[in-house]
Amino acid sequence: MDAPPPLHFQRCGGCGALLGYPRVLCPACGSRALEWEESRGGGTVYSATTVHSREGRHGVCLVDLDEGVRVMAAGAPAIGARVHLRVEEGRLCAE
Amino acid sequence: MRGVAAIAGIGESDSWDVAGTGLTALDLIGQAAVAALDDAGLTAGDVDGLFTASAYYGMPGLNVGEYLGIRPRYSDSTNLGGASFVSHVQHAAAAIGAGLCDVALVAYGSTQRADGGRLKSVAESFDVEAPYRPRYPISQFALAAARHMHEFGTTREQLAEVAVAAREWARPNERAFAREPLTVEDVLSSRMISEPLTSRDACLVTDGGGALIVTSAERAAALRRPPALVLGGGEAHWHRNISQMPDLVRTAAAESGARAYERAGVTPEEVDAVEVYDAFTICTILFLEDLGFCAKGEGGAFVSGGRIAPGGELPVNTNGGGLSYCHPGMYGIFLLAEAVRRIRGGDDVVLAHGNGAVLSAQSTVILGSAATAP
Numbered sequence: 051m052d053a054p055p056p057l058h059f060q061r062c063g064g065c066g067a068l069l070g071y072p073r074v075l076c077p078a079c080g081s082r083a084l085e086w087e088e089s090r091g092g093g094t095v096y097s098a099t100t101v102h103s104r105e106g107r108h109g110v111c112l113v114d115l116d117e118g119v120r121v122m123a124a125g126a127p128a129i130g131a132r133v134h135l136r137v138e139e140g141r142l143c144a145e
Numbered sequence: 146m147r148g149v150a151a152i153a154g155i156g157e158s159d160s161w162d163v164a165g166t167g168l169t170a171l172d173l174i175g176q177a178a179v180a181a182l183d184d185a186g187l188t189a190g191d192v193d194g195l196f197t198a199s200a201y202y203g204m205p206g207l208n209v210g211e212y213l214g215i216r217p218r219y220s221d222s223t224n225l226g227g228a229s230f231v232s233h234v235q236h237a238a239a240a241i242g243a244g245l246c247d248v249a250l251v252a253y254g255s256t257q258r259a260d261g262g263r264l265k266s267v268a269e270s271f272d273v274e275a276p277y278r279p280r281y282p283i284s285q286f287a288l289a290a291a292r293h294m295h296e297f298g299t300t301r302e303q304l305a306e307v308a309v310a311a312r313e314w315a316r317p318n319e320r321a322f323a324r325e326p327l328t329v330e331d332v333l334s335s336r337m338i339s340e341p342l343t344s345r346d347a348c349l350v351t352d353g354g355g356a357l358i359v360t361s362a363e364r365a366a367a368l369r370r371p372p373a374l375v376l377g378g379g380e381a382h383w384h385r386n387i388s389q390m391p392d393l394v395r396t397a398a399a400e401s402g403a404r405a406y407e408r409a410g411v412t413p414e415e416v417d418a419v420e421v422y423d424a425f426t427i428c429t430i431l432f433l434e435d436l437g438f439c440a441k442g443e444g445g446a447f448v449s450g451g452r453i454a455p456g457g458e459l460p461v462n463t464n465g466g467g468l469s470y471c472h473p474g475m476y477g478i479f480l481l482a483e484a485v486r487r488i489r490g491g492d493d494v495v496l497a498h499g500n501g502a503v504l505s506a507q508s509t510v511i512l513g514s515a516a517t518a519p
Binding site: 102111129140141 | 279288
C-alpha cells in the first residue's frame with residue numbers, strides 16, 4: 051500500500067489495535083475492517099541512537115505514541131522523555 | 146528430534162581474507178565443503194540433501210548444487226539471515242528423520258571483505274524506517290543496547306567486556322582473524338558508529354566459507370569422527386523491522402531456546418559451553434539472558450570480570466566469535482562448527498544460537514556427545 055500522510059495509522063475495527071504501517075488486514079486478529087486515524091503526535095521516547103558518519107551526526111529514535119503505536123523518528127532525545135512529533139518534509143522529528 | 150541426527154563433519158575455507166585472489170563466494174563454499182566431507186570421511190557423491198542461504202545468489206541451492214556437482218533429492222534454501230544455518234541443521238535433522246535424505250550438506254560462503262567491507266545484503270529497505278537513515282544493521286542493535294542500558298543500568302564497559310572476552314578466546318586460536326590484545330578501554334575509545342556502539346562493539350568483516358555434514362546418528366557413529374548429536378532445536382521470529390519489535394530487550398531467543406531445551410531434555414545448568422551469534426556486543430548479553438544463563442537484566446554483570454572468558458565459569462564463543470574469529474556477512478554456520486569442536490574436545494552438551502537480521506530470527510540447536518545419546 052502507498053505510504054499514508056505522516057501520523058496517520060490504521061485502527062482495527064475488530065480488536066482495536068493500531069497498526070504500525072499500512073496493511074490490508076490486522077496482524078493481531080485478521081480483521082479487514084481498518085479505519086484511518088490521525089495521531090496527535092504526543093509520545094514517549096522508547097530508545098534512541100546517534101549515528102556518526104563522514105557527513106556528520108544524526109539522531110534516530112523510536113517513539114511510543116500515546117495512541118499505542120511505536121514509530122521511528124529523527125532525533126535522539128533522552129529515553130523516557132516526553133516528545134511531540136512534528137512533521138518536516140514528510141518525516142517525523144522528535145528534536 | 147532428540148538424537149535422530151548428528152553433525153559428522155565440519156569444514157571452513159582456507160582463509161578469511163581473499164582480496165586479490167579472485168576467489169568467489171562459491172569457491173569458498175567449495176573449499177569448506179571439501180574440508181567437511183573429508184572430515185566426515187564422505188564424498189560429494191554421498192550428499193543427497195543440500196541446505197544453503199546466501200546474500201549473493203537469489204537461488205543459492207541451484208548455484209551450490211551445480212558448482213559442487215551435487216544433485217540433491219532434498220533441497221532447502223531457507224533464508225533467515227545469519228540464523229539460517231542453525232535452522233538448516235534442524236530442518237536437515239527433520240528431513241533425515243522423515244527419510245527424505247541421508248546425508249545433508251549445509252554450506253555458506255561470502256567475500257564480503259574482498260568486496261569492500263560493506264554488508265552485502267539482500268535485505269530490502271523498509272519504507273517506514275528508511276527516511277530516518279538508521280545505519281543498517283548497527284543502529285538497530287544500538288537501539289536495543291541503549292534501551293538495555295536504560296532499563297537495567299547496563300554500562301558501555303560491560304558491553305566492552307563481551308568484546309574483550311571474545312578476544313581472549315581468539316588470541317591463542319591460530320585460525321582466528323583478530324588476535325592482537327584488546328582492552329575495555331580500547332573498545333570504548335574506538336570509532337563511535339551508532340551510540341552506544343563503537344567499531345569494536347561490532348563483528349569483524351571477513352571473507353569465508355563454512356560447511357557442515359548432517360546425517361543420521363546411526364550412520365554418523367560409523368564415520369571418521371565422533372558424532373555431535375543434534376539433541377534438540379527451536380526456531381522463533383516475531384518481527385522483521387526494528388520499529389515492529391515488541392520489546393527491544395526481550396528477543397525471540399526466549400522462545401527458540403525454550404523449544405530447544407524441551408526437545409533436548411536438558412536445562413541451561415547442563416550446558417558445558419555456549420556459542421551465540423555476537424554480531425554486536427549487546428547480542429551476547431541479550432541471548433545469555435533469553436537462553437536462561439542469567440536473569441533478564443543481569444547480562445551486563447554476568448559477562449564481566451572474565452566470567453565468559455577462558456578460565457571463566459561459562460565458556461562462551463570459544464573460537465573468538467563473530468567479534469574476533471571471523472564474520473563473512475552471516476556467521477551462523479561457524480557457531481555450529483565451533484560447537485562441534487567443543488563436543489569433540491570433551492564437552493557433553495553445547496548450545497549454539499543464531500540471530501538473523503535485526504534481532505529478528507532466533508534459532509537454537511543443542512548438540513550432545515555420544516554419552517548423551519537417548
